[in-house]
Amino acid sequence: MSDAVVKKRVVGIDISLEETTFAVVDVRGNILAKDSFPTLDYPDVNAFVATLSERIVEFVEQNGGYETVRSVGISCPSSNFLTGCIVNAANLPWKGVIPLSAMLRDRLGLAVALANDAMVIAMGEQAFGSAHGMRDFIVVSLGSGMGSCVFSDGNVNLGYDGFAGEIGHTCVSLHGRQCGCGKCGCLETYTASRGIIITAKELMEESDKPSLMRQEPDLTPKKISQFCEQGDELAIETYRRTGEVLGLGLANYASLLDPEAIIFAGGITKAGKWLLDPAKKSFDEHVFHNIQGKVKFLASELNDRERDVLGASVLAWKVKEYSLFK
Amino acid sequence: MSDAVVKKRVVGIDISLEETTFAVVDVRGNILAKDSFPTLDYPDVNAFVATLSERIVEFVEQNGGYETVRSVGISCPSSNFLTGCIVNAANLPWKGVIPLSAMLRDRLGLAVALANDAMVIAMGEQAFGSAHGMRDFIVVSLGSGMGSCVFSDGNVNLGYDGFAGEIGHTCVSLHGRQCGCGKCGCLETYTASRGIIITAKELMEESDKPSLMRQEPDLTPKKISQFCEQGDELAIETYRRTGEVLGLGLANYASLLDPEAIIFAGGITKAGKWLLDPAKKSFDEHVFHNIQGKVKFLASELNDRERDVLGASVLAWKVKEYSLFK
Numbered sequence: 001m002s003d004a005v006v007k008k009r010v011v012g013i014d015i016s017l018e019e020t021t022f023a024v025v026d027v028r029g030n031i032l033a034k035d036s037f038p039t040l041d042y043p044d045v046n047a048f049v050a051t052l053s054e055r056i057v058e059f060v061e062q063n064g065g066y067e068t069v070r071s072v073g074i075s076c077p078s079s080n081f082l083t084g085c086i087v088n089a090a091n092l093p094w095k096g097v098i099p100l101s102a103m104l105r106d107r108l109g110l111a112v113a114l115a116n117d118a119m120v121i122a123m124g125e126q127a128f129g130s131a132h133g134m135r136d137f138i139v140v141s142l143g144s145g146m147g148s149c150v151f152s153d154g155n156v157n158l159g160y161d162g163f164a165g166e167i168g169h170t171c172v173s174l175h176g177r178q179c180g181c182g183k184c185g186c187l188e189t190y191t192a193s194r195g196i197i198i199t200a201k202e203l204m205e206e207s208d209k210p211s212l213m214r215q216e217p218d219l220t221p222k223k224i225s226q227f228c229e230q231g232d233e234l235a236i237e238t239y240r241r242t243g244e245v246l247g248l249g250l251a252n253y254a255s256l257l258d259p260e261a262i263i264f265a266g267g268i269t270k271a272g273k274w275l276l277d278p279a280k281k282s283f284d285e286h287v288f289h290n291i292q293g294k295v296k297f298l299a300s301e302l303n304d305r306e307r308d309v310l311g312a313s314v315l316a317w318k319v320k321e322y323s324l325f326k
Numbered sequence: 327m328s329d330a331v332v333k334k335r336v337v338g339i340d341i342s343l344e345e346t347t348f349a350v351v352d353v354r355g356n357i358l359a360k361d362s363f364p365t366l367d368y369p370d371v372n373a374f375v376a377t378l379s380e381r382i383v384e385f386v387e388q389n390g391g392y393e394t395v396r397s398v399g400i401s402c403p404s405s406n407f408l409t410g411c412i413v414n415a416a417n418l419p420w421k422g423v424i425p426l427s428a429m430l431r432d433r434l435g436l437a438v439a440l441a442n443d444a445m446v447i448a449m450g451e452q453a454f455g456s457a458h459g460m461r462d463f464i465v466v467s468l469g470s471g472m473g474s475c476v477f478s479d480g481n482v483n484l485g486y487d488g489f490a491g492e493i494g495h496t497c498v499s500l501h502g503r504q505c506g507c508g509k510c511g512c513l514e515t516y517t518a519s520r521g522i523i524i525t526a527k528e529l530m531e532e533s534d535k536p537s538l539m540r541q542e543p544d545l546t547p548k549k550i551s552q553f554c555e556q557g558d559e560l561a562i563e564t565y566r567r568t569g570e571v572l573g574l575g576l577a578n579y580a581s582l583l584d585p586e587a588i589i590f591a592g593g594i595t596k597a598g599k600w601l602l603d604p605a606k607k608s609f610d611e612h613v614f615h616n617i618q619g620k621v622k623f624l625a626s627e628l629n630d631r632e633r634d635v636l637g638a639s640v641l642a643w644k645v646k647e648y649s650l651f652k
Contacts (some may be wrong), residue, residue: 159584258485
C-alpha cells in the first residue's frame, strides 16, 4: 500500500449564460451535492473565476472534504478541450479567448478539463445514458444553437484544433437563411430555436389555415410542440419541415461516418415524435443505402437537471491528477 | 531468442475492374517485386481466387520465399474491413457479398486484411505520403466514383458497420442530378468523371463560346484538363464549377470534423489547380470561421502506379499473423 490517497470523487461544472452549476459526483455518477449561482452576476471573468473557486472549495469541504476530490470537469459553450480555453463565445458575457482551465487550476490546485456542451453531453451519454456500450455515435444538441459531438471507435473526435462538431454551421441550402455566423443556409438556421420560429411564421404567411400559433404573441419551440399535442396542423407542419431538414443534414454525416446511433439532447428535442419521426423519414430517404434503416435515433436518457454536471464529471476523470509536486 | 521467424515482408494486392496487381513490399515501403493480370479474365470469383493465390505463391517463392511473408493486404472497391467481404460492388464482375479475405486466407495460410480503395490510399498516405505525421485528416479519391476515408486521432474511422466514407453519396443539391445509387444530388454526380462530363455538356449548351471541347467526340476529364492548359474558357469553367461544388461538400465535413488536411487522390485530381483552386476558394467561403484558412489541400504524394499496392501493404501490417496452430 502506498500512502497516496485514492480520490474517488470529482467536481462537475456546467456554465451557461443563465447559470453556473457545480456538483460533487462519484465514480458511479451519483450526484452527491449540487449548487449554483447566476453567471451574469459576474460580467468580469476574473471575478467569476474567483467566486467559482471560492464556492467550490467551501462546497467540497462541506461535502466530503477537499482531499477526496480528484479533478474538475467543465461543460461550457465555445470551449476547446485541447487548449482549455473558451474561444469567442457568442452566448457568454466574456469575450475573446479565456484560458479558463488554467485559471481555475491555479486557484484550486486540481486538474481541470474543459469542453463544449455537446462533447460533455456525449461523454455523459456514453458513460451513463443512451450511448452506453456504443463506440461509434453522434450526439446532436438542439437548443438556441445546434452542436454535435462525434465518437469514433470509442473516442471523441476532437479534430486537429479541437474545433470539431460545428454541425450547426454546415450548409444545407446554398442561398438559404442568413446565419449569425455570417454564412447562409446553415443547418441551425432551420433546426435551432430561432429557425423553428421563422419556419412557423413562414407557414402562417403561406397559408390561411387557423392555428393556435397565430394567437401566441411570444412563440417558442416549446409552445409549438404543445400546439402539436393539441392537433394544430400548422404547428405539426412546422416540426415536420424542421425534421425534414434535420434528417437531410444528418443523413449526409451518417453516410460519411456510419454511426450506430444519433442521440438527441437539448430543449428542442423535447418535441419528440413531432420532430424525430419526420427527421427519421427524411434521414432514411437521403442516407446511403448500405446503412439505410440501421441508424438508431435515440433521445438522451439522462435527467435534464443533471445531464451537464454528470457529463462534466465524466470529463473530469479524463485528465491526469494534478499536483505541484509531481 | 525464440525460434519464431520475424517476417519482414507483406503482400499488397490491388483489385480493380481492369487489373489485379500484387507486390511484395518491405517494412519501409520498398516494392521488391510486382506483377498483375486482367481481372475480367475471371468472371467467376472462385476461379479468380484460385488464380490469384496460385500466382501469389509462385511469385513470393521467386521473390524471397514464402516463409518471409507475414500477411496480405488487399485494396478493393466496395470492401468492408470489419467483415473482410466485398459487398455489392458496382465496379467488379462479382455480385453480392463475397468473403474474399477468408477465401484467400484459406488458400494461402496467411492473414488477409481487405479494405476499400479510399481507406487503403489513406493508410498509404499516412505511412509514406502527404499525411505522414498527421492524426486528423480526410482522404478524398476522385475517379469514376468518389470515395473518402476519415482519420480521427491517428486511426481510421470505420464506422459501426465498416461502411463509413460514402462522401460521394452525400447530398449537395436536394433536387439535383440523378445518381446511380438511386438518390438525387449526390456529391459524386458533380465531382466524379461522369458528372464532370455532364457539367461540360451543360456549359456547351448554355453558351455559344467556341471551345475545344465541342470538337471532341469522346470527352474525358483528362481531355478537359488538357484543354484548360490550352486556355479553353469553357473547359476552365467546367472545372471551376466542379471545384465549387466539391469545396462546398468538403466544407461541411470539415466544419464537423476539423481535419488538419484534405488529401486528394485519383485520376480527376490530376486536373490540379483547375479543380483545387476553385475548390479551396469555395471551401473557405463555406467552412465554419474557426477553421477558415487553416485546412490544407494537398495532392497525394505517392506514385500512381504504386499507391494502391503500397497502401495495401500498410494494411497488411494491421492484422495479426495467422497460423492454424496459434
